[in-house]
Every structure is written in structure tokens, then in C-alpha cells.
Amino acid sequence: MSERGEIRLVQGNEACAEAALAAGVRFFAGYPITPSSEIAEIMAVRLPQLGGKFIQMEDEIASMAATIGASLAGVKAMTATSGPGFSLKQENIGYAALAEIPCVVVNVQRIGPSTGMPTSPSQGDVMQSRWGTHGDHPVVVFCPWSVREVYDLTVHSVNVAERLRMPVILLMDEVVAHMREKIEIPPQVETVDRPRPSGDRQDYLPYDDSSDVPPMAAFGDGYRFHVTGLYHGPSGFPTTDPEVADRLIRRLCGKVQRRRQQLALTSAHLVDDAEVLVVAYGAAARSALRAVREARSEGVRAGLLKISTIWPFPQEVLLSLAARVRRVVVVEMNLGQLVLEVERVLKGRAPVQHVGRVDGELVTPEEIRAALEGV
Amino acid sequence: MKRYLRQQYMPHIWCPGCGNGIVLGALLRAISRLGWDQDRIAVVSGIGCSSRATGYLDFDTLHTTHGRALAFATGLKLARPELKVIVVGGDGDLAAIGGNHLIHAARRNIDITTICVNNRIYGMTSGQASPLTPKGRLATTAPYGNVDRPFDLCQLVQAAGATYVARSTTYHVRQLCNLIAEALENRGFSFVEAVAQCPVYYGRRNRLGTAVDMLKYYRDHAVTVRAAQSMQPEQLADKIIIGRLHHVVEPDYESEYARVMEEARRRADR
Ligand SMILES: Cc1ncc(C[n+]2csc(CCOP(=O)(O)OP(=O)(O)O)c2C)c(N)n1
Numbered sequence: 001m002s003e004r005g006e007i008r009l010v011q012g013n014e015a016c017a018e019a020a021l022a023a024g025v026r027f028f029a030g031y032p033i034t035p036s037s038e039i040a041e042i043m044a045v046r047l048p049q050l051g052g053k054f055i056q057m058e059d060e061i062a063s064m065a066a067t068i069g070a071s072l073a074g075v076k077a078m079t080a081t082s083g084p085g086f087s088l089k090q091e092n093i094g095y096a097a098l099a100e101i102p103c104v105v106v107n108v109q110r111i112g113p114s115t116g117m118p119t120s121p122s123q124g125d126v127m128q129s130r131w132g133t134h135g136d137h138p139v140v141v142f143c144p145w146s147v148r149e150v151y152d153l154t155v156h157s158v159n160v161a162e163r164l165r166m167p168v169i170l171l172m173d174e175v176v177a178h179m180r181e182k183i184e185i186p187p188q189v190e191t192v193d194r195p196r197p198s199g200d201r202q203d204y205l206p207y208d209d210s211s212d213v214p215p216m217a218a219f220g221d222g223y224r225f226h227v228t229g230l231y232h233g234p235s236g237f238p239t240t241d242p243e244v245a246d247r248l249i250r251r252l253c254g255k256v257q258r259r260r261q262q263l264a265l266t267s268a269h270l271v272d273d274a275e276v277l278v279v280a281y282g283a284a285a286r287s288a289l290r291a292v293r294e295a296r297s298e299g300v301r302a303g304l305l306k307i308s309t310i311w312p313f314p315q316e317v318l319l320s321l322a323a324r325v326r327r328v329v330v331v332e333m334n335l336g337q338l339v340l341e342v343e344r345v346l347k348g349r350a351p352v353q354h355v356g357r358v359d360g361e362l363v364t365p366e367e368i369r370a371a372l373e374g375v
Numbered sequence: 376m377k378r379y380l381r382q383q384y385m386p387h388i389w390c391p392g393c394g395n396g397i398v399l400g401a402l403l404r405a406i407s408r409l410g411w412d413q414d415r416i417a418v419v420s421g422i423g424c425s426s427r428a429t430g431y432l433d434f435d436t437l438h439t440t441h442g443r444a445l446a447f448a449t450g451l452k453l454a455r456p457e458l459k460v461i462v463v464g465g466d467g468d469l470a471a472i473g474g475n476h477l478i479h480a481a482r483r484n485i486d487i488t489t490i491c492v493n494n495r496i497y498g499m500t501s502g503q504a505s506p507l508t509p510k511g512r513l514a515t516t517a518p519y520g521n522v523d524r525p526f527d528l529c530q531l532v533q534a535a536g537a538t539y540v541a542r543s544t545t546y547h548v549r550q551l552c553n554l555i556a557e558a559l560e561n562r563g564f565s566f567v568e569a570v571a572q573c574p575v576y577y578g579r580r581n582r583l584g585t586a587v588d589m590l591k592y593y594r595d596h597a598v599t600v601r602a603a604q605s606m607q608p609e610q611l612a613d614k615i616i617i618g619r620l621h622h623v624v625e626p627d628y629e630s631e632y633a634r635v636m637e638e639a640r641r642r643a644d645r
């Protein structure tokens with residue numbers, strides 16, 4: 001794979017669409033909403049060229065549903081939306097988590113609640129991406145800070161969804177989605193396919209809990225199995241047995257819990273001698289890195305922990321870095337969401353300060369520097 | 376017909392006298408008559424008593440969220456066109472929360488057959504009014520008589536673009552089965568409304584008697600499409616028009632999208 005890729009100037013949303021195609025996505029259902037529409041528009045052009053299917057559904061609920069339906073047919077499937085649409089998708093995201101249907105949901109965050117101030121950037125959907133659907137459920141959420149990372153994390157989202165048989169959320173923000181950067185598009189990417197059953201059709205158990213990710217047949221392959229949003233046993237048939245119910249939900253949540261460290265993607269910048277650690281993600285992390293560099297030129301020993309896996313929260317990494325600093329500054333474009341997680345993990349081991357912004361503007365390096373330098 | 380049932384999951388959850396079993400029987404006989412490959416049939420349902428049918432059927436079966444069966448089925452059908460896709464749902468599921476998906480599936484003329492088990496009530500949640508509860512009828516949420524006017528679902532889906540539309544009742548089982556078979560054979564969006572009794576909630580509250588009394592009501596109030604043509608609107612007010620209401624041949628979504636794929640490839644090659 002030493003073959004060089006093509007260097008292209010691409011927009012974040014474009015990188016997302018191209019990466020999904022490279023990862024093998026062949027079905028997309030969506031509903032127009034800025035700032036995510038480019039993804040749907042590119043999919044509408046590209047999918048039929050590749051033998052895939054694109055459909056504009058009547059709303060985001062339907063888009064999520066169609067995405068799950070297509071995935072059950074054995075096709076890698078994705079949908080993309082933004083704020084209000086993400087709210088509408090929640091019930092069916094929970095369905096995909098319970099019924100263990102792999103799919104990728106892109107949410108390009110815009111400021112809310114409600115229609116907000118279209119379509120200014122925000123990072124206000126951090127908690128919604130974790131707890132948006134009702135009930136205990138597993139969640140994996142990735143958050144890119146550059147066009148390069150949009151590409152890589154989109155491929156990764158598809159692969160993790162397939163490997164773990166679950167919905168994966170790619171949480172972008174308006175800045176990253178609409179930004180253009182030069183990136184190298186690799187000639188091919190590593191892809192992962194969901195585990196498939198190999199045994200006899202008669203013996204197939206779609207929710208066999210002898211492994212934590214049971215093999216998944218496709219509709220039409222002759223396995224004739226049942227899929228439901230009701231709690232179910234290994235056969236897929238509904239149950240009200242408390243023991244079976246408990247085992248099911250613990251297995252589902254365990255799929256992610258057990259792989260927390262593996263799933264945790266972060267990068268540390270200038271942290272070796274840092275006294276103050278900035279924690280940030282997405283577009284805010286770009287301003288944060290600049291602020292850290294500038295603060296250093298003023299003699300403040302600052303470092304950055306840039307988080308790419310929001311959920312499950314990379315607590316081990318944070319703990320080890322925070323052990324070496326005097327204080328922590330969390331930067332995000334909301335009034336305090338991921339900071340709650342940072343505080344939970346640090347349990348008072350270091351003072352935590354929050355720099356937030358909810359006026360629809362990108363948080364600036366100056367604001368962050370004020371927090372770094374003004375002790 | 377037994378070969379289409381997952382007998383290990385019987386007995387079913389439906390109350391004695393419920394119309395759901397009759398509709399399911401008609402569907403299975405229609406499938407059997409067409410001799411379709413059991414491995415190439417997917418049945419998709421929403422949430423409600425009627426939607427629980429999928430659990431008992433030995434096909435690929437998908438029990439989705441309330442009202443969304445047609446949206447799930449649309450993705451499934453597009454991704455796997457060789458599958459015969461059938462949607463089963465209640466009047467609340469398909470006409471209230473799922474009403475938008477219903478008209479859009481009809482508009483696209485996607486090759487899915489939808490069977491609406493119309494018991495004029497929300498059965499699973501114990502008897503609230505549905506968009507098909509007639510005006511004046513009682514429901515737990517219409518304790519003084521329903522003020523809403525009901526839909527004529529068949530007219531609605533026809534206007535929205537369905538290419539096959541029919542209605543029958545659980546009294547007219549043979550006709551119901553024939554109509555479902557025709558619907559299954561139509562390539563495009565097909566809709567069959569099966570008027571069915573819920574003796575437990577709709578029947579009891581409205582003093583309509585036993586399940587048998589409700590079937591007799593269907594017998595006495597059904598008029599054929601042809602007979603209805605020479606009747607006045609007032610005469611038809613409390614009647615159930617049964618039979619094939621609409622059938623036209625038009626290209627289905629899949630064949631239209633196949634052309635899109637060809638065109639997209641041609642342009643990409645240029
Ligand atoms: C989003 C959502 N809202 C409400 C419900 C509760 N609910 C379950 S079944 C049902 C109505 C069922 O009525 P109908 O579709 O007519 O089917 P029937 O039970 O009569 O066959 C409702 C409202 C639900 N499950 N999900």
C-alpha cells in the first residue's frame with residue numbers, strides 16, 4: 001500500500017462522503033439540512049455510479065429507519081443530518097442499538113436548541129449524542145477537528161459500526177464540515193465487515209450471546225430470523241424474562257465498555273512539561289492548539305489534549321495527563337457538557353476551568369489564552 | 376400454511392375473537408397460492424397488536440418502531456430489490472404516527488405491499504381513538520364521542536400515488552385473500568385495508584356485541600365497489616365499500632432508480 005493517494009482540496013462534508021464510499025457504504029438516506037446537506041448531495045451523485053442507492057426520505061425519522069432497513073439487507077449504510085434532524089433520529093438510533101444494526105449517523109452540529117441561529121457553529125450536542133435516545137444503550141461517538149480527521153474518522157466509524165454491530169455517531173461541527181483543506185485521499189482504506197454466520201441456517205441465533213458481538217445474517221440470505229425493538233433472547237423473539245433482559249442490556253453496553261481503551265482516540269500536543277492542560281475537541285481544539293502555542297511563547301507551560309473519541313470518554317488518557325499538571329481548562333462551544341465528564345473523571349484531583357461559547361461564533365485563541373495566562 | 380408459522384412461539388398474544396388472526400391467515404394463504412420462495416420474503420411491521428404478527432411468521436421479519444415500518448421497509452427494499460417486502464400494521468400505526476411515511480411510500484410507488492388491519496382503535500394501548508375511529512364513536516380518549524373525522528385511507532393512498540388499492544373485511548375472508556394476492560402481484564405500491572374487529576376495546580365500549588356480532592355487522596354493512604357506484608353519499612355513510620378500488624400499471628421506484636444508476640454510470644465513464 002505504498003501507492004500514493006491523490007492530493008485534493010476538499011471540504012469537510014466532502015471528505016466525509018468520499019471516506020464513507022471508500023469504506024464501503026453503499027446506501028444513504030437523508031433529509032436536507034444545513035450544514036450537512038453537501039454529504040447527501042455528494043452521495044446522490046456518487047452512490048448510483050458505484051451501484052449503491054441514495055434516497056431522499058420524507059424526514060429524518062424515515063432516513064434513520066431506511067438506513068437501518070438497508071443495513072439489515074447486508075449493505076453498509078449511513079445517514080447525515082444536523083441539530084433538529086438529529087433530535088428526530090433519536091428513537092430509531094435506540095432501535096439500532098438494541099437490535100444491533102450497524103450504521104453510521106453523521107451529525108454536523110449547529111447551534112440550538114430548536115432552529116437556533118442557522119447555521120452557526122456549536123458543540124451543543126455532546127450530551128445528546130450520548131443520551132439522546134431513551135434507556136441504557138451503548139454509544140460510540142467520534143469528533144474530528146480537521147478535514148484529514150473527518151476522512152479518517154468516517155472510515156473508522158463505518159468499521160467500528162460493522163465490527164461492533166451498532167450505530168456509530170460522527171459528531172462534526174459546522175466549522176470542520178465547511179472548512180476546506182488539502183488532504184491526501186488514499187487509494188484504498190482498510191475496511192471491516194460485520195461478522196457473518198457460518199453454521200447451519202436452522203441453528204442460527206441472531207442474538208447468540210456466546211460472544212459479545214453475534215454474527216449477523218442479512219435478510220434474504222435464507223436465515224429467516226426476527227428483529228425487534230423489544231427486549232429479546234438469543235433467538236430474537238421478544239422476552240419479558242428479567243434475567244434475559246438484564247443479560248441483553250449488559251452485553252450491549254459491555255460491547256463498548258470492554259473496548260473503551262481501544263476505542264479511545266486522542267492526541268496530546270506539547271504536554272510533556274505542561275502545567276496547564278487544555279482539553280478540547282472539534283473546531284474548538286484548533287483554537288486551543290493555537291492558544292497553547294501562543295501562551296508558550298509568553299512563558300506559560302500549556303499543553304493540549306485533543307479528544308477524538310467523545311464517547312466512550314477517554315478517561316484513562318485524561319487521568320494520566322492530568323496527574324502531571326496543576327490545572328485543567330476545558331474548551332467547548334457550549335455552556336459546559338464534556339467538562340462534566342472531565343470533572344467526573346478527575347474527582348477534584350486538579351481544578352477544572354471551563355471556557356464556553358454559545359453565541360454562534362468560533363471560540364477564539366485569545367479567549368483561551370486569557371484562561372491560560374490569567375491565573 | 377403451517378410452514379409459514381413459527382409454531383414454537385405460539386400461542387400468540389391476541390385476545391380471543393380478535394380479527395388479527397383472520398387477516399394473517401388471509402395473507403399466508405395468498406403467499407402460499409403465489410408459491411413465492413419463503414427465503415425471499417420479508418415482513419415488516421410497526422408497533423401495535425397487529426404489528427406483533429411478524430414474530431410468528433417464518434420469513435425474515437422486522438418489528439420496527441411505532442409508525443415507521445414503511446420507512447424501514449423502503450431501505451430494505453432498495454438495498455435488496457429481489458426481496459418481496461410486505462408491511463403489516465394497525466390503523467394508528469399506519470395512519471397516525473406513520474401517516475407521512477404511508478403517503479410518501481405511495482408517492483414513490485415503491486414495490487411494497489401494505490396491509491392495514493383497521494380495527495378503528497388503538498388496541499395495544501387499550502382503546503384510545505385512532506384516525507379511523509368514526510365520528511361519534513367512543514374511545515377512552517373520546518369519552519363523549521369522537522369529534523375527529525376519520526380518514527378514508529384507501530382514497531388517501533390512491534391520491535398519493537398507490538397503484539393498487541383494495542378493501543375488505545374479516546367477514547369476507549376469501550375476498551380478502553384474493554385481494555391480498557392481487558396486491559402482492561402488483562409491481563409497485565399496493566395497499567389493502569382489512570377492516571377487522573377488536574371486540575375487547577372497540578367492540579365492548581361501543582356496545583357492538585361479540586366478535587361474531589361484529590363480523591355480522593361487516594356482512595350487513597359491506598357494499599361492493601360496483602353497487603356503491605349507484606348509491607348516494609348519504610346511503611354510503613355507514614357502509615364499508617369492499618373490493619378492488621384502484622389498479623393501474625406504472626413504473627415502480629426500483630425500475631426508475633435503475634435508470635438513474637445507468638445514467639450515473641454513463642456520465643461517470645465519460
Ligand atoms: C413513539 C410511540 N408512541 C406511542 C407508542 C404507544 N403505542 C403502542 S401501540 C400504539 C397504537 C396501536 O394502535 P394501532 O396501530 O391501531 O394497532 P392495534 O394495536 O390496534 O393493532 C401506541 C400509541 C409507542 N410504542 N411509540
Ligand code: SF4
Pocket residue numbers: 388389390392393394395424425494498499572573574575576
Ligand atoms: S386488544 Fe383488540 S386488537 Fe388487540 S389483540 Fe385484543 S382484540 Fe385484538
